[in-house]
Amino acid sequence: MAGVNKVILLGRLGADPEVRSLPSGSKVTTFSIATSEAYNNRDGQRVEQTEWHRIELWDNLANIAEQYLHKGDSVYVEGKIRTEEYTDKDNIVRKATKIRGTSMTLVGGRSNEGGSESAQAVPSQQSRPAPERTPAPTPEFSSNTGSDDSDDLPF
Incomplete structure (x- = not known):
């Protein structure tokens, strides 16, 4: 049976x-x-719950993360859950859950800089500049002067 992770x-x-x-x-x-997520508990008090996730990136994604990520930055990560067993210094077997990132997107600029910056990295592609985006063409509307029929709609 196949699954999704x-x-x-x-x-x-x-x-x-x-x-x-x-x-x-x-x-x-x-x-x-x-x-983080925030919700109101049964008593009506606002509660904020924060979860910490350990992320692991390899090769090209690791290079990009090293160059662009800093404490406080927002990042969007897609990946897979990996649970690893290891033996600590006291010979106790422990488990650690990590997220092995398969793609990453930098969201916004750094918290100490103004403005917004966005970049995306995909592990199977080399780092390259983002393609230029051309604005969508502006629709042109014209008045219909050749007809007295006011029910004619342009669509």
């Missing part, structure tokens, strides 16, 4: 990304992002 997160970085280069030449960048 997909995670979509939009949150803010809690710290600058940590970058490691492996002997194989691969690069891995890890960071945590916080997602």
Whole structure:
């Protein structure tokens, strides 16, 4: 039986990304992002709940994250849940849940800069400038002077 393992997160970085280069030449960048939701509890009090997610990006995405992500930045990440087992220094087997990012989009500019900046990275593509966007053509409306029929609509 096939299944789906997909995670979509939009949150803010809690710290600058940590970058490691492996002997194989691969690069891995890890960071945590916080997602929050607010709701009113049964007593009518406003409650905010924050979840922290450990993100892991590899190779090209790791390079982009290293270059552009900083503490406090907003980032949109899509990926898969991965649970890994490891033995800590006291020989206790522990589990860690991470999100292995498969795509990432930088959302807005840094919190200390004005304006908005957006970039997108896809792991299977090389980093390249975003394509120029041309504005949609403005529809032209003309008056129908050749007819006295006021029920004629332009569509």
